[in-house]
Amino acid sequence: MIRLSQERTKTLLAIHGWSAVALGLLLYAVILTGTIAVFAKEIADWSSPLSTHIADPFPPGTDRMVRDFAASVDPQFHEEAFFFPRAGNRLYVFFHRHETDEDGKPRERGVAAEIDPRSGEILDRREGTDADIEATDVANALSEFIVGLHVNLHIPDPWGLLLTGVLGLAMLVAAVSGFVVHRHLIRELFTLRRRGETLLKARDSHVIAGTWNLPFAFILAFTGSYFSFGSALGIPAVAMVVFGGDQDKLIETLVGNPPQVDATPAPMADLDAILADVRARSDAEPTFVSIQHWGRADSLVTVFMNYREGALTGPTYVYSGATGEFRYAKPNLGLVPSTGGTLFALMAPLHFGNFAGVLSKTVWFALGFAGAYVSITGLLLWTQRRSEQPIWRALARLTCWVAYGLPLSLVAAAWAYFPARRIWPALEPVMFAAFFGAAAIAAILAWRLRDPARIRDILLGSTGLALVGLPLLRWMCGGIGWIDAFNAGLATVIALDLAFIGGGLFCLWSLRPRPAALIRTPASQIEAQKA
């Protein structure tokens, strides 16, 4: 039990409530999309699988694929390259040079390819800046749309990142103040009054979900605001003070691979041999390969590894690109272990929950879902307690619109993705149109119906039906069927199809009459209970 004066408890309660009221709906949008984005790689694999399961995205022959592609690329883009597996374990390769845009911000320009690792066939080739190449990505478009909503709400940088950073800070405030104001923390972990007034039961559900979720909410809020502010504010600010604004110099110093300039042309070493060597050195698998100065004597190949068994960080190995000689192993940042480097390495696994594969991702998904539930029930409790005032009744309708309209809009974007991917080269505008179209319809319903229970029923029912139909739509638009997917070992396709059908049926099941639900309780009844 945390002892506070009455005055401080009141202040913290006010901070807890008002921070949620001011930013709760946007926070819910970021939490919900983040919860789904935990499975971004699986969503990409599900929406754009290759015809068979690719167990090893860096098979023998990777060297030939990258080398052949490099030969087809203008040498001005050989300054840097990286390759890693993307949707369906396609090998994504990007040769590029660094430049600054009109506003002086660093960006990359070059040529990217998606390669089938089984045959070496180039499935897609795109040229331009990193943003142009991302915008015309078909295979990863659906997962990137969801990730973009989570990262910056699709608002141009740095404003989107600053906004999500502020939302992260609001979540941090809610988590800390929630921890302090719940005086009987241990008891509240297990208190759920099943027989009692509606408001009390709703409060219990909110508190029990929030209390169990507190450590996780704190971790997500902290790491999330770090990710947003780090790139939008932290790197430019520290670069301004220490390196006179040179962000590339800051990143170069942090990464710790000092450039030893030698532009003498030199053939590249065998990448297959380097990949075999990293596998022999570690029990982890490679995840990302970066190559500086392709085809030069000073070329460096850096191989980032996945998490080791039972560890939250993976090693990084550096090789000479010209000779293939092993140079050194290093942490993600710096050349030797350090406090800053270790903390940095912990941020990604703690935020993405990907350190133990699908198991940890499922736990992160469940905890994220609980966080979304807490943010919405908190707002509903706030508005129900003040339901005699029109402004709070309006906020209750707005909450219903966002709470149930956002999932519907996300599913609508997926419904647009599958038919459109065969026709349009740039899918993001099409998904945006479907997303905002569904959101607009939901807003009209919320405005016209006024009764939160009816708004919820219609939106939740529509979401349920759309989710149940999504696997069918995927299949009708040329996607692989279940029998073929089973034979090809594409378990992700079947698993996500079943998850969407299960989620849709759960939405429809939630529509059953429940007289005690907070959202269905008339304000007059709640007032009577309060009295």
Next chain:
Amino acid sequence: MTSASPADTSSRHSLWSRVVLAGPVVFAVACLVMAGSALWLPAGPAQIDNLVLPILLFPAIWAALFFCACLARRLTRAWIFIAGIGLLHAALIAQHLLHSAP
């Protein structure tokens, strides 16, 4: 027509002063602390701690200053403390930039 009592007016001013301190002032000071502490934090064995830690710990810096601004019993002291930290780091940054200018 009723006019607000002096106590009400003082309380409202105090509330606004706290809101300004906990909102834009704390955010600006947290940014100054993040940028300025890169100049005085030890670099550590990898020579990067002074660059990485301020960026990593920005949410913690902000949260500490925010709760200090919200919960301080004496608002004037909170203003002096937070503004002092901000000015100190602003001075450090200014001195560094002036000395490193060509």
